[in-house]
Amino acid sequence: MDFFEVVHTQRAIRRFKPDPVSEEALWTMLDAAIRAPSGSNSQPWRWLVVRNRARREVISKAVRERFVTPDFLEQMRQMAEKAASPTERRMLLGAADFFRDVAAAPVLLIPCLYQISSPTDDPRGLLAGSSIYGAVQNLLLAGRALGIGTVLTTFHAGMEDMLRKEFHLPEDAVPTCVVAVGYPDSQRFGPTTRKPVDTVTYWDDWGVARRRV
Ligand SMILES: Cc1cc2nc3c(=O)[nH]c(=O)nc-3n(C[C@H](O)[C@H](O)[C@H](O)COP(=O)(O)O)c2cc1C
Structure with missing residues (x-):
């Protein structure tokens, strides 16, 4: 598949078939991920691959308890009603459905910064992200090239203690x-x-735009 076709068609997939993703495909995606640049080539990451149904269910339950509240569903419904386009509306409704059972995805993959030292030793700032999110994007693109859907989520931020303890x-x-x-x-x-x-x-200079010809 042409590189630019991969880039232009990679998108957030939130509805998954129950079919398993082979270990070989996961290795291929992870091997693409770790080709990414990182500060001083320090490769400050570990990739936690959660395939076991019971382990995924631990995450799914936490997402349901934390996010799928009547308030959240109502807020999503209202946002969907006011959405600027049908695409945005579908996105919001899809995101709400996905949060009802994230374990419907046969794999939940948790990229972790590990012992980061460059370009910062503070793992929680923007600079730290620069040493891993490029790798995450490689992973998403590799998935697309293999016909495998992905969605990057940040719900972990509301349940880090649970992830830390359980995993x-x-x-x-x-x-x-x-x-x-x-x-x-x-x-x-x-x-x-x-x-x-x-x-x-x-x-x-900021504000100086050009038309693409
Ligand atoms: C930093 C970040 C956080 C995101 N968090 C979530 C999330 O928690 N739940 C979700 O369903 N999608 C999440 N997404 C996916 C975005 O909604 C999606 O990439 C965006 O709407 C573009 O979708 P498209 O590529 O299908 O057009 C996140 C994406 C990014 C980059």
């Missing part, structure tokens, strides 16, 4: 997101909806 994360490991992985069900890959590149790009 025995050491102090110097910090989860950075949870990526749900599986074959798409009733949802297609992109093309994605994005603002045109020339509306979000400045040249040589």
Whole structure:
């Protein structure tokens, strides 16, 4: 598959078939992830792959308890009603459905910063993210190239203590997101909806835009 087709069609997949994702495919995705750059090539990561149904259910239950409250569902419904486009509306409703059972994804993958030292030794700031989110994007793109859907989520931020306890994360490991992985069900890959590149790009000085020819 052409690289640019992969980039243009990789999108958030939140509905998954129950079919398992092979270990070989997961190794291929992870091997693409670890090709990414990191500060001083320190590769400050560990990849926690959660496949076991009971282990995924631990996460799913925590998401339900934390997020799938009547208030949350009502807020999502109202946001969907006010959505700027049908695409955004579908996204909001899809996100609410997905949160009802994230364990419907056959794999939940938790990229963790581990013993980060470059470009910062503070694992919780923007600079720390720069040493892992490129790798996460590689993983998403590799999934797309293999026909495997993914969605990057940040719900872990509301349940880090639980993840730490249940999955025995050491102090110097910090989860950075949870990526749900599986074959798409009733949802297609992109093309994605994005603002045109020339509306979000400045040249040589802030505010100086150019039309793409
Ligand atoms: C930092 C970040 C956090 C996200 N958190 C969530 C999330 O918690 N739940 C979810 O369903 N999608 C989440 N997403 C997915 C975004 O909603 C999705 O990438 C965006 O809407 C674009 O979707 P598209 O690629 O299908 O067009 C997150 C994406 C990013 C980059």
